[in-house]
Amino acid sequence: MNTISRLDPAKLKFARELRCETIVGLANKLGVSRQAVSNWENGNRIPEFNMIQGISKELNVPYSFLVSKEKICISSSMALFRSKVAIPKRTLISFEKILDLYSVFVRETENLVSLPKFRLSSLILKNKDFSILDEKIIENRAKKVREFSSLGNGPISNITALLERAGIMIAYVSEPKSGVYALTKKINNRYFILLNVYEQSAVRIRFSLAHELGHILLHSNYDSGIYKNTVLHKRLEKEADLFASILLMPQDGFLLDVIRPTLGGLTLLKPHWKVSIQSMVMRLCQLGILDESHKIMIFKEISRKYSRFNEPYDNGKNKIKIDYPSLMNAAFEFLNNQGVDYKNYFSKEGMPIEFIQKEFSYLSFLDMQNRRANKVPHLRIVK
Structure with a gap:
């Protein structure tokens, strides 16, 4: 044969x-x-x-x-899902394989061009045993991220780009009815985030990315058994949510803009801060500006006037635009401009570009002359 x-x-x-x-x-x-x-x-x-x-x-x-x-060798020390409660095991495995495939694609790309290394190692908590984290510890990590990236106390314009510049690889897929929302995984000493963006608004995607960054910085060193414990997993999710809220809405900057903590007042703030009205309400509760009764009242008003999954600026002509991952597109534009025959390389490795683009539709390997790869740092040809 x-x-x-x-x-x-x-x-x-x-x-x-x-x-x-x-x-x-x-x-x-x-x-x-x-x-x-x-x-x-x-x-x-x-x-x-x-x-x-x-x-x-x-x-x-x-x-x-x-x-x-070419072998698929996946070395993973962390895999944390965010999904519905009852998900078939093979669905979770399928979602994990999608991210594994992306990691192989990234690995092979790094044989052609250097990509940013992970830059937030110093901010990862060293705890290996589970413990309930104090809010001050979580707030400290969120502030450190802003200091590291020189963000100040204002809105984060593009959190996808922020994570990519920090060396975190991000992939979007659109998988209806899977029940899986996100997966964060450490593969071969690099962090990957896979988001299912099916019918997700821009602000929900932004919060999800901040949430997953929270897991990386707060929970990376935990034993995998902790992630699989249902009770402990709920606590991890709560801590990641708090991290995301603090990162996206720092107290000193956010409260300066909150003139009226009402549905109307928060709706006006949404395009500026790029977070959902519901997230703003929860943040104001954390800060003691709103109590439980006011939160419930605003949530009911949202449900009556709009929908908890379709707030103002989520859809229509004035909707907030999704920040798509751009690092890999920039890397391939860079290779294209350098005259590197990456298509032939990937075909020989059993991963034709057409296959990768079909799996990850936001990736583009064609008509790239109008984009500027030099906006993305740390790109150079691998000798």
Whole structure:
């Protein structure tokens, strides 16, 4: 048998889990036994060329991905999901494989161009054992991020760019009905955030990114068992929410702008601070400006006039625009301007550019001449 047609067992399992498919389900689609697929994944048997093509079609991955020699080696010390309570395990695995695929793409890109390294290591809490964090500790970390990035006390114009400049890799996907909202994972000593932005407004996405940054800085060193404990996980989420609120709405700057803590007054502030009205209400409660009765009153007013998932400026002509990840697009524009044949490189590695762009639709590898890569720092050709 021609060695170019040899299936990589690990790639088959990866692709199957990526597509949230079971061994039985794939076997039925291919018209083979469950044992046959199991043998392929275990490396006990090798399918013929035509069968590999069938696998490629059914799992919607390139043939070259299944047979390429490039290994998918994922070293992870942290994986924290944000999702609905009851999510099938294979759905969580599928979401994790999406992020793993992105990490492989980033890893291969770094063979061509240098990308910013993680720059916030000094701000990560060292605690390995779970403990309830004092609000002052959380506030201190949020302030340190602002100081590190020279942000002052005003609104953060683009938090996606802020995280990317700090060396955090961000990927957006749009997965309806998955029930998974976000995944933060440390892979090969680099932090990755995957957001499901399906039907999410710009302000919700911004808060989610700040929330995930909170997990990185506050909870990175915890044992993985803590993340899986339902009760402790709720506490981690609460702490990450508080971090996000403080980071996006620092007391000294935010309160200067709050003239009327009413629905009308907060609606006027929303385009400036780029946070939801509900988030502003919660922040004002944290700061003692609003009590529980006022919070409930404003929330009811939002539900009556609008929707808790469709506030003013979330949709329509005047909606706040989503800040999409731009670092990888800038990196490939840089490679394009340097005359690097990255398309051929990725094809040889079994990851055709067309495949990556289909998986992560915000990425663009075409018509890049009008963008300016020199706005993104720390890019240079790898020799």
